[in-house]
Amino acid sequence: MSTPTQGRLHVSFRPSDRAHQALETLPGPVTCAADPSGQTRAELLSDVRGAAALVCLLTDRVDAELLDAAGPSLRIVANMAVGHDNIDVAACAARGITVTNTPGVLDEATADLAFALLLATSRRVVEADAFVRSGEPWSWRPDLFVGLDVSSGATLGIVGLGRIGLAMARRARAFDMRIVATPSRSAGEEAARLGIETLPLPDLLVTSDVVSLHCPLTPETRHLIGAEELRQMGPGSVLVNTARGPIVDEAALAAALADGTIGAAGLDVFEDEPAVHPDLLALPNVVLLPHIGSAGRATRDRMAMLAIDNARAVLAGEPAPTPVHP
Ligand code: DGY
Numbered sequence: 082m083s084t085p086t087q088g089r090l091h092v093s094f095r096p097s098d099r100a101h102q103a104l105e106t107l108p109g110p111v112t113c114a115a116d117p118s119g120q121t122r123a124e125l126l127s128d129v130r131g132a133a134a135l136v137c138l139l140t141d142r143v144d145a146e147l148l149d150a151a152g153p154s155l156r157i158v159a160n161m162a163v164g165h166d167n168i169d170v171a172a173c174a175a176r177g178i179t180v181t182n183t184p185g186v187l188d189e190a191t192a193d194l195a196f197a198l199l200l201a202t203s204r205r206v207v208e209a210d211a212f213v214r215s216g217e218p219w220s221w222r223p224d225l226f227v228g229l230d231v232s233s234g235a236t237l238g239i240v241g242l243g244r245i246g247l248a249m250a251r252r253a254r255a256f257d258m259r260i261v262a263t264p265s266r267s268a269g270e271e272a273a274r275l276g277i278e279t280l281p282l283p284d285l286l287v288t289s290d291v292v293s294l295h296c297p298l299t300p301e302t303r304h305l306i307g308a309e310e311l312r313q314m315g316p317g318s319v320l321v322n323t324a325r326g327p328i329v330d331e332a333a334l335a336a337a338l339a340d341g342t343i344g345a346a347g348l349d350v351f352e353d354e355p356a357v358h359p360d361l362l363a364l365p366n367v368v369l370l371p372h373i374g375s376a377g378r379a380t381r382d383r384m385a386m387l388a389i390d391n392a393r394a395v396l397a398g399e400p401a402p403t404p405v406h407p
Pocket of ligand 1: 139161162163164165187324372373374375376
């Protein structure tokens with residue numbers, strides 16, 4: 082079990098009450114930021130100095146500068162997110178610092194939101210809501226806000242068939258969609274049970290009515306979806322992104338939505354978050370959300386608790402439950 086000599090744990094945001102209670106059970110000193118949305122870079126660089134553990138957010142950039150500021154005491158960086166593109170994992174490894182993330186606890190919440198975006202964009206829910214609120218006179222008519230029939234044989238293309246991609250596939254199966262996905266090493270039996278067909282990306286783009294992105298952001302997936310891929314998707318098709326913004330070339334997407342190259346998009350993440358490409362803001366056929374994929378109450382608690390547990394374990398000299406391998 083833990084010893085009181087293990088060094089200070091710094092949390093770069095104000096934790097929820099439940100997470101705070103968990104922190105109080107730790108034997109070593111804990112410091113927490115006051116703001117639930119996190120710290121400025123300057124605050125974090127100052128507060129991390131001398132810490133043995135850092136529990137941080139996906140908005141915290143953990144790079145050589147931050148590691149230098151922390152100094153040699155730092156042993157673990159526990160990200161409260163499954164995505165860890167904000168962390169220079171190689172730089173951490175070179176200094177013997179463990180990096181952890183929060184896989185498995187946010188799959189259902191994120192897939193719920195991705196499916197909400199799929200339905201909202203396919204059936205033009207947000208556009209239609211704005212229309213009713215506008216006060217413009219209307220009555221039922223055959224061509225009012227006509228969109229994509231989701232459960233009459235529409236095809237969902239999943240790019241990145243990991244845990245969240247599979248959770249998305251389970252929802253699509255319940256809606257009787259045909260499901261195709263890019264090749265995955267981990268999907269296995271469940272993919273077969275859900276009847277998922279594997280296709281290379283270009284074929285998936287041509288085949289799918291809705292393309293939903295669930296891959297991590299890596300150098301290989303940056304701008305995976307650009308002008309050419311959007312052209313392959315074709316008119317009437319829908320793009321959903323709940324993964325990471327830079328996977329999509331946002332300027333190319335805005336142009337494709339404006340000129341009808343594709344039909345609609347649902348975005349929970351942005352290329353230069355929290356900035357949103359100004360052309361997207363002006364378009365009616367895109368639904369824009371502020372990165373709330375995992376924002377279920379219980380999910381957020383589970384994410385914080387897992388991050389804290391990773392930090393606790395490493396400080397106690399135990400293996401981290403969910404390490405990120407460089
Ligand atoms: C993650 O965990 O990477 C998500 O983006 C947070 O919602």
